[in-house]
Amino acid sequence: MTASQVQVPWDAAARLAARLVGTPMAVISTGEALLGTFGFPAACPVRRFGSGGPVTVGDLLTEPGFAGHPWLTDLGVRSMAAVPVPAAPDRPARRVTVLDTSARTWVEHDLAALTEVAAMLGCASPPARLSETRGFVDALLDSLQVGVLAVGADQRPVLFNRMLRRFCGLDDTTPPVRALAAAGSRLRHLDGRPYLPEEMPVLCALDGRSVRDVEAVLRVPGAPDRYALTNAEPVYGVAGELIGAVSTVRDVTERRRRERFRDCELEMTRLLAAADGLDRVAPPLLRAIGEALDWPHVALFVVDDVADVLRTAAYWSAPGVHVDDLVPDRIPRGDAGPGFVWATGRPLWIPDLTDPRYTGTPEAYAFAHTAAERGLRASLTVPVCDGDQVLGVLATLCSTTEYDEFLLTGLLDGVAAQLGQFLTRMRSRELTMQLNQARNDFLTLAGHELRTPLTSIISYTTLLTDELDDPDRQQMIAAVRRNVGHLQRIIDELLELTALESGHHRIRARPTDLTAVVEAAVRDLRPPAGVRVRTELPAALVLDADEKGLRQIADQLLSNAVKYCPGGGDVLVTAAADGPDVVELSVADTGIGIPDGDRELLFTRFHRGANARHTAIPGNGLGLPLVRGLVEAHGGTVHLDPAHRPGTRIVIRLPRHSRE
Secondary structure, three states: OOHHHOOOOHHHHHHHHHHHHOOOEEEEEEOOEEEEEEOOOOOOOOOOOOOOOOEEEOOHHHOOOOOOOHHHHOOOOOEEEEEEEOOOOOOOOEEEEEEEOOOOOOOHHHHHHHHHHHHHHHHOOOOOOHHHHHHHHHHHHHHOOOEEEEEEOOOOEEEEOHHHHHHOOOOOOOOHHHHHHHHHHHEEOOOOOEOOHHHOHHHHHHHOOOEEEEEEEEOOOOOOOEEEEEEEEEEEOOOOOEEEEEEEEEEOHHHHHHHHHHHHHHHHHHHHHHOOOHHHHHHHHHHHHHHHHOOOEEEEEEEEOOOOEEEEEEEEEOOOOOOHHHOOOEEEOOOOOHHHHHHHOOOEEEOOOOOHHHOOOHHHHHHHHHHHHOOOOEEEEEEEEEOOEEEEEEEEEEOOOOOOHHHHHHHHHHHHHHHHHHHHHHHHHHHHHHHHHHHHHHHHHHHHHHHHHHHHHHHHHHHHHHHOOOHHHHHHHHHHHHHHHHHHHHHHHHHHHHHHHHOOOOOOOEEEEHHHHHHHHHHHOOOOOOEEEEEEOOOOOEEEEOHHHHHHHHHHHHHHHHHOOOOOEEEEEEEEEOOOOEEEEEEEEOOOOOOHHHHHHOOOOOOOOHHHHOOOOOOOOOHHHHHHHHHHHOOOEEEEOOOOOOOOEEEEEEEOOOOO
16 A cells, blocks of 8 residues: 555544543534534535635624524534644645534633644655554644543543653553543542542543543653643443544643742732831741742841841741741841842742752852752742842742742742832832931921021120110111011921921811801901902801911912902902802912913922012912922911912811811
């Protein structure tokens, strides 16, 4: 028999394709001619889809032009998937098509299995004799990147392909019977319970039912846990009798690790968002990382810039793991492990701590072998950075030999990036707090030191005014007193603002009539000529507040409003209840307004708008910051109304009831 006369076992390949994706029918065709079928009548026509690439249809009822097609009317087909068979120049184009009687969503796993079958059909040479059909199929199954297990009706395994053996940590030559027994002993439910023989998906399929998307854990001694996703289907003979079952096993360990790390990153985000320092957040953070990796030890070292060493910030070890004496307090730059990562800014991956290639220095060798004696076998250390600056180092130890370097390094780098951002924020916040404290200390000291001489100046100028009869000299003394009084008011406002911002100023909330406070402030106001002040106030508006603080708020807002109407204008003061729990006070004017570029800095101390700085209008930039401090001390808010033009409108919202 010549090679051109030998037939590839197309029917067997079609049956394999159907079983791999769990469909009742499969077709291998060239054009409209059938090469091999499984569960598909030879008289039924074949229809081509697409332009040569993979094609999936989740529901043929929605596919245009399919109404009345025999696939729907005669076979009850609802969904299909097809992939091309790679074709040599001297071969016609072929396709592997699977058909299901239910609408379904075709997933990556399905197309991958079909593509592997098509690839084997495209590149495999036909067997020299028909008796070699079984060898061809075995070779095809061994080349698949998915595990395949088949058993007969007597539950004895007839096929255990190479990929499944490797997934289970078995030798390629292990016979199917021994391979199934070994795999069964290593298989666990997700909760850790061993699988009973009758619970294995391929044996469950011998009951005549499909088993879909069963997850399990495979525990191989000396290797990390692997996660499997298994489907199983019964296999029927030509006469419809049950002759066995086949299952496909896909390694989903990487997907599971990514999912767990995604959950870990979400937990890290939650912890870091609520953290006010590294000391408290580091232990639960390291525990979340260790449990996500399923690694028993994680340590965080941070850079001590003064001593130029790494210091241990925190570490976490799983129950039963004792490595406290292996975690150093100080690590020099460039030393093995974390010191090397600090110096280079690059991750350090050691898949096997007992391998002498990875332990160059005597210290590193001693550490690696001590860790290995305690059941720790692999290590991954990554830098924690802010840009190009290394702020710390994250180090992990694993109890099994690991070889997924790029996956694990990528996952841990993402965690380290979050830690780097947090450490940067902490450093920035600490510096800001130090600057604020220094500023407040200076202002408090300057205020107290200035108050004493100012009090003396005011006292002596008062005596001089009483004793001097010369009008010119009295006028000069009055100018001194006026300017000293202005300086004293600035100091008082600075000290009060500092006390408000530091939390040392406590308001004394009592039932207070806001209407009465505002009316008194308006009565005492002396607006310049041309400025008209109107009020729209209720008869009474009572809230729990500090009366003195409310009066300061009203005075500052009114003073600003009339001051920034230099050519005359209108000022409107309104107050009203906004529901049962909030009161709203607003002061609006038609003056020079606030330039757009200054609006965000309006409530910042010492800031004045550009249009105010370039006029003769006096001011020190403390009034509105003081208003904001007093309002926030009452638990309220203050903001600029952006829609009010021309002029300025400041709106204050205060809680009606005290929160003390």
